Amino acid sequence: MSKGYLALMFHAHLPYVRHPEHDFFLEEDWLYEAITETYIPLIEVFEGFEKDGVPWNLTMSITPPLAEMLSDPLLQERYIKHLNKLIELSSKEIERTRWQKDFQHLAFMYKDMFIRAREIFENKYHRNILTAFKKFQDSGHLEIITCGATHGYLPLMDINPHAVRAQIKIAARNYEKHFGCRPRGIWLPECGYYPGHDRFLAEEGIKFFFVDTHSILHATPRPKYGVFAPLFTENGVAAFGRDVESSKQVWSAEEGYPGDHYYRDFYRDIGFDLDFDYVKDYISPDGIRKMTGIKYYRITGESEDKAPYEPQIALEKAASHAGNFMFNREKQVEYLYDVLGGKKPMIVSPYDAELYGHWWFEGPKWIDFLVRKIAFDQDTIELTTPMKYLEENSKIQVSTPSMSSWGYKGYHEVWLEGSNDWIYRHLHEAADRMVELAKSRPDSYGIERRALNQAARELVLAQSSDWAFIMKTDTMVPYAIRRTREHIARFTRLYEDIKRGTIDGEWLNDIESKDNIFNEIDYKVYA
Amino acid sequence: MVKDLKTKTINELKNIAKKLKIRGYGKMTKKKLAESIKKSEENTSRLNAKETKTDLKAEKREEIKEKAPTSNIDDGQSMISESKYITGYSVPKPCFEENFVFPANYGKNNIVLMIRDPYWMYTYWNITEEKFSEIRTAYGDDAISNSKLTLRVKEITGQGPENPNEVFDLFPPIGTKNWYVNIAKPNSSYCVEIGLLLANNEFILIARSNVVHMPLFGPSDIVDEKWASLIDFEKIYALSGGFDTGKSSGELRKEMVKRLEQSLFSGASGAVTSFGKKKQSGKSEKTFFLVVNTELIVYGQTVPSAHLTIQGRDQKLNHDGTFSVRFALPEGVQEIPVTAISEDKEDTITITPVVTKETR
Structure with missing residues (x-):
């Protein structure tokens, strides 16, 4: 029997950027890159779980603007064009790097990745990858939750409660449109909680939300189990607090996994590195260089002198980092189980989805390894979702979480x-x-x-x-x-x-x- | 020439445009088509003139074709001006959003109070000209010119704004429309008032804000008996923050506060990554540097139906039989056999450039 729970939560969000009035619009790249580098790799990982019968439970927020963009025909059409350009560029790269053995296999890797992305996007899911995530939700493994209608920062909107309510109502209705049922959970934009806003969640039938660590620790009255159990607000909505340790292992700039020297470097991109004439068809039409997504170097270290990326070594790193993460959670859970007097602690680890793949190229692989290891290599921790936790644990303390966000310094300063x-x-x-x-x-x-x-x-x-x-x-x-x-x-x-x-x-x-x-x-x- | 074009139908013009490889011809109006064709033909004749002048050394002509300097520039320009036509057909409407100016005042007298964190509030206000003249009329010019714009901060926990526990005034410069207010008591209720303070200390209220309740900073002292902890709360608190539990409660509390102030939240909001495409490998930090790379372009032409290989690898030909491949050129000697095989496989030609790169 397990001694504790782990809930991983991925927050997928991009602002609504769609400019039909321009043929090319740089900021639309945010979406295209995220599809290729994060959303499709996640779909591939999730499909792998289903195919191999891995028992898995994950939570993912897909914000309403992201859902609206992913289902928009114009953006879908433009994404295909974007992808075709990348396939063309990676083909040229295969030729160009013919005498550079350290790079040519990477060019092949990218071309393969782009072609797979096109296959999944176009043929498998007929351009609407929301249907992929919906499928995983319907199979009972992925809890998709909603967010504010446009990711509006609710604590700074409180002066007009109607505006806060509308952000929630519009979101819940949009969720229903895309996923065919009511949302059971919500990721408050930027994890921004203002005491009292939970009543708007209750109105929409939302059962749980997430807050940062100090929101639970500074709740009134004192939370008996610290951040290791959720609290019910007075309106009966459950608040799950973020665990510091597990967050830090992934997020922290210095100590976090993504900074490993063998992982792919995000900044070195051929859009900046190569001769202008050669890349000009793949950057902004006005000649401003931009990232293409083809990146050949690993982080290497402090120096400017970057070494070529070696995917095999990076993959082993991702596996060992997943092992390390699991080991630490096991130790954490075993210890907490005793401290809490035989109560199973709940460890909640929320991350930006775009961290995985887009920033941390090997991130989706890390998730893949982690979920499989948890399923087959141990029995101390149990992967769960907040909803499943609530179904199994009916006794929950009532207390009001403190105002908070997950932004710098923990409150509203980033946005004010x-x-x-x-x-x-x-x-x-x-x-x-x-x-x-x-x-x-x-x-x-x-x-x-x-x-x-x-x-x-x-x-x-x-x-x-x-x-x-x-x-x-x-x-x-x-x-x-x-x-x-x-x-x-x-x-x-x-x-x-x-x-x-x-x-x-x-x-x-x-x-x-x-x-x-x-x-x-x-x-x-x-x- | 343009006259001739005018007599043609739009489809005929499109065919001409297609032959001339004019970009975007499919979406052009008839007039625009005629202009583009004319321009393109002028360019071609200029290009031809150049070719005859340089007089026909084979490679040279190849070079001109490759670079085609005049036509490239014109092409770029026409592309830019074309874009106007492609989207609009009619004169674009003036874009009023670009000319929109955020109103300085919405014609209200009000003040809004917002929470930034347990120790800071933010407030903004609007005062209309009418309000000022109203006050001026009531109190006289002198009183107003000797008055100070005053932000009155009231701590009103458990009270109404009329019976504050504590009051202090701030004096933002005249013309200011917002202010950050530092307060001493988290977990307390505050409101602010904007007004004028006269020389005789009389406060003329212009607007009063909403009430906010500042967040608690630190754990609550309130314990729910039903959920009274059998375990040391300090320990749970410390564990929740990921601290070493071997320390004393006081130390833990201090560390927790420090953590709250620093590392816990730094880098927490990962949205940075979604937009972080500006920075480029710290190159900007260097004041002076030099990077030299070499690439080799192999290009040429054969019969469009031929089969071509470069270093044994198949190479796709353009429709006119031309090809162009770019290689990153490493140090040393490269032999690059280029082989063309005719469609009927009867003829084979191989040309092998040998390139040496040496960096000193």
Whole structure:
């Protein structure tokens, strides 16, 4: 019999980036890279479990904007084009590296990876890989959970509770559209919890959410089992706290597995390394170099002098890191089991899904090894999901978790500081106006109804925490500002037009086709 | 020339454009097609002129074809101007989003209070011109010019804003519209007021904020009897933070706080990786450097139906029988046999360039 539980949770999210008005749009690459490097490799790993009859339980959030992008025909079409270019480039690379034995096998590896990706994306899942994840959920092994409608950072939205509620309601409804059932769990955007928001989760029938460690440790009253058991909020929703140790082993820049010198280096990419003429068809059409995804070096060390990547050695590293992770969890669980007086501890380890594959190239393999080892090489720990835990453990302490997030310093500073604090007066005003519109127009129809729905779309798109985050991290800042401005501008015009009764139908068509997220949206969620 | 083109149908023009390899011809209007064809023909004649001038050394002509400098540049330019037509057909509408200016004020007098962390709050406010003139009328110009914009911070745990436990004032410079406020008591309720403080210490309230309850920093002192711990809570607390349990409670608490402040959260939000494509292997940190790589381009032409191999590996030909392959060139001698075999396998030609690379 096992002595404790381990729940791995992967948070998959990208902001809604879709620009039909441009043939090429650099930021759309975020999605294409994540599909090739993270989502498809995860699907391959999960398929392997199913094929080999590995008992497995994992949790994964697929945020509504990501689900909407993955099911969007334009982006699907563009992804295929993107992939075809990569296949073409990797074919050229196979030729180019003919006399470089250290590199040519890597060129073959990439070409193979791209062709497999196309096979899975196009032929196996007919361009909609959500159906793959849904299949794993239906088979009972993958718990897919939702998130805020557009990953809006809820603690900084609290001034208008209607706006918080709408983020949850829109998300739950969108989840139903894509997965055919109600969501049972939620990953609060950035793990951002504001006491009281759990009532909106309860309204949607959501059973559990995640918080950071200190949220549980500083809960009122004191949590008897620390972070090793969930708490029920007063509204009866379970809060699962993140385990520090297991997080650090993967996340930490210095001590974490992904920093191993034999793992593939993320930064060295042929898009930057090779002759301009040669790569110009594979970077931005305006000649700005960008990553292609073809990377030949391993991390090597501090020096600039990088050694060629050796996949076999990296694979062995991933296996031994998975073994190490499991060993540490076994020791942790055995010890905690005694300390807790014979109660099975719950170890919760949430990660950004895009860490695996995109950043840590070998990450999906690590998951593969870990899940298989846990299934066959030990019986101390049991892989579970929060939902399964709740089904097996009915006695749960009631306590209110403390406000928190998983961002730097544990609270809201990442999304509220000098570079981005100016956005909130506009976001709050727009939310107030949206509520005003919805309350004063309880049963609108025709063009006004469309305008109201579009106003709701513009509001939630402006609320994505990604824009504040990008402003803070100083990469792609103009794009984040542009998006905030665009959505607030469109919202403001809609608000004024609706109030005046002068909605410009042609313009409305245009922005409906651009910001086409959530075709099912109903502005009345703001009433 | 353009006149001639005008008499042709759009399909005829498209055929011409196709022959001339004009990009994007399928989506062009008739007028645009005619212009592109004209431009393309001018380029070709310029190119021809060059060819006759340099007079026909075989390799040279090859070089011109490869580089085709004039036509490449024009091609790029026309591509750029074309893009305008491909999407629009009509004159693009002025993009109002780009000209949108965030309103400085939404015509309200209000103040909003937000929590940043257990010790810091953020507040922003709006004061209309009308409000200022209203106050000016009521109190007189002098009183206003000697007043200070005042942010009054009230700790009101268990109280209403009228009976605060503690009050302190901050004086943001005139024109300021937001402020970060440092407070001493986590796990307490606060609200703020914006107003003017007159020289006689009278406070003119303009707006009062919402109330926020600051988060607790540290473990709660409240224990639910039903869930009273038989185990030392400090121990569980320490274990939850991943500490060595051999230490005293005081030490553990201190370490936990330190951990909370530093390492626990650094790098926690992994979204960085999703957007981290700007930094490139720290090259920017160097002030001066040199990297030299060599590549070899092998190119040529044969009969389109022929079968071609380079160093024994099949090489796909372009439609016109040309080919071009690029190799990273290592040190030493490379022999590169290029073999063309005719479709009927009757004829075979092999040409073997030998290249030596030596870096000194």
